Amino acid sequence: MAYLLESAMRDTASPFEFDGPVPLDCMVDRRSEAETIRVWTREGMLMALVAPRRYGKTSLIRKIASEGEDVGLMVVTADLFGVASLFDLVLRLERAWARYTPVDLRPTVNNILGSAQAGVSISGAGFALTMADRPTSDPEAALYALLELPAQLARRRSGRILIVLDEFQSVAGVPGAQALIWENAWQQREAVSSLFAGGGPGMLLFSPDDKTSFSGQVRTLRLDRLPTSELQNVIKDRFTERNRDVSGIVGELVAVCEGHPQRTMLLAHLLWQEVPAGERGTTDDLEAAIAVALRQGDAEFRATMSGLTAGQRKVLRAVAEYGTPMAARALRALGLPKTTAQKAAPHLVAAGLIEDTDQGWRVIDPLLARWIRTNYGTRA
Numbered sequence: 137m138a139y140l141l142e143s144a145m146r147d148t149a150s151p152f153e154f155d156g157p158v159p160l161d162c163m164v165d166r167r168s169e170a171e172t173i174r175v176w177t178r179e180g181m182l183m184a185l186v187a188p189r190r191y192g193k194t195s196l197i198r199k200i201a202s203e204g205e206d207v208g209l210m211v212v213t214a215d216l217f218g219v220a221s222l223f224d225l226v227l228r229l230e231r232a233w234a235r236y237t238p239v240d241l242r243p244t245v246n247n248i249l250g251s252a253q254a255g256v257s258i259s260g261a262g263f264a265l266t267m268a269d270r271p272t273s274d275p276e277a278a279l280y281a282l283l284e285l286p287a288q289l290a291r292r293r294s295g296r297i298l299i300v301l302d303e304f305q306s307v308a309g310v311p312g313a314q315a316l317i318w319e320n321a322w323q324q325r326e327a328v329s330s331l332f333a334g335g336g337p338g339m340l341l342f343s344p345d346d347k348t349s350f351s352g353q354v355r356t357l358r359l360d361r362l363p364t365s366e367l368q369n370v371i372k373d374r375f376t377e378r379n380r381d382v383s384g385i386v387g388e389l390v391a392v393c394e395g396h397p398q399r400t401m402l403l404a405h406l407l408w409q410e411v412p413a414g415e416r417g418t419t420d421d422l423e424a425a426i427a428v429a430l431r432q433g434d435a436e437f438r439a440t441m442s443g444l445t446a447g448q449r450k451v452l453r454a455v456a457e458y459g460t461p462m463a464a465r466a467l468r469a470l471g472l473p474k475t476t477a478q479k480a481a482p483h484l485v486a487a488g489l490i491e492d493t494d495q496g497w498r499v500i501d502p503l504l505a506r507w508i509r510t511n512y513g514t515r516a
């Protein structure tokens with residue numbers, strides 16, 4: 137009975153994850169990227185993992201962390217999304233240690249934090265309670281205690297520690313925090329490796345053009361799109377294993393998404409809704425899935441456009457429609473002065489909305505590009 141239920145579920149539930157980190161057994165590729173991070177970690181490197189939104193940064197981090205357990209590597213991952221202040225940063229780091237410290241090391245970690253007398257703890261209410269009791273407590277001392285914790289712990293256990301700061305771009309909004317984190321990571325690199333993951337303008341300090349010392353001291357790994365041939369095979373096989381045939385349209389699906397990891401999985405998921413068991417998927421099914429994707433993305437795409445200046449919006453539209461911000465026809469059709477285009481394009485690059493590749497300019501999110509062309513097209 138349980139078997140029947142399981143096989144019925146398997147036949148109906150979508151095998152495509154499109155929201156948040158992917159389960160390890162569903163990950164497509166990223167083998168060489170994982171290996172690179174493994175090697176750099178062993179070498180005690182300071183590492184940056186940089187990619188646009190939804191390219192699979194957190195998924196890759198999870199993969200590294202899960203494999204780390206097998207080789208005695210302790211991995212502590214903090215989610216710094218939207219971190220607002222030093223106090224907030226302390227809470228995120230404290231929470232990460234509370235979550236990822238193995239049971240046998242918890243007393244040691246609490247001893248180390250206790251002796252720092254900064255009000256931080258991985259059991260109980262921790263620094264939030266300290267601040268409630270004594271609002272004038274110093275978050276900087278608490279932050280030091282947490283930043284120095286890995287090195288202190290490394291002295292009491294064998295094996296390397298990897299500290300992962302995911303959504304690191306948010307730290308740019310907390311004055312002084314990046315430098316503090318950086319100094320600590322640098323001083324501890326003998327026993328502790330550090331990985332800073334994120335995207336957008338807050339990660340520009342890891343770009344080769346950056347004039348601060350950061351970029352010279354860090355190894356940067358940029359996540360690219362996923363290989364289309366592998367995506368095609370994985371998607372086709374997952375449909376086939378569940379008694380659906382999409383061999384005639386999977387190439388087009390993958391082409392539409394241009395190797396964008398999340399967009400490909402989302403569209404595969406939406407196509408799944410269109411193709412019942414025992415059926416063969418058609419181009420109409422794919423068109424229907426694309427239409428749903430554009431409808432579902434409408435609010436997000438509108439918000440993205442609204443967050444831009446008028447000039448940036450025009451540049452985004454020019455790239456989506458004409459493949460370059462500088463095409464004479466685009467400048468004319470959109471009333472976009474050339475100087476505005478030149479000024480606005482780098483902002484959109486930094487924001488992770490467009491990129492300048494060997495094959496020319498493109499909008500990073502293929503669905504956003506399609507939404508622009510579908511709803512606001514200026515070409516015949």
Ligand SMILES: Nc1ncnc2c1ncn2[C@@H]1O[C@H](COP(=O)(O)OP(=O)(O)OP(=O)(O)O)[C@@H](O)[C@H]1O
Nearest residue numbers: 153154155156164189190191192193194195398401
């Ligand atoms: N290697 C992969 N194989 C299959 N799907 C992937 C892969 N990487 C990313 N994805 C798709 O992208 C989605 C987002 O992945 P993930 O949350 O890891 O990305 P992220 O870069 O951390 O995103 P964010 O910028 O929102 O933090 C997943 O739900 C999945 O659909």
Ligand SMILES: [Mg+2]
Nearest residue numbers: 193194195302
């Ligand atoms: Mg993420």
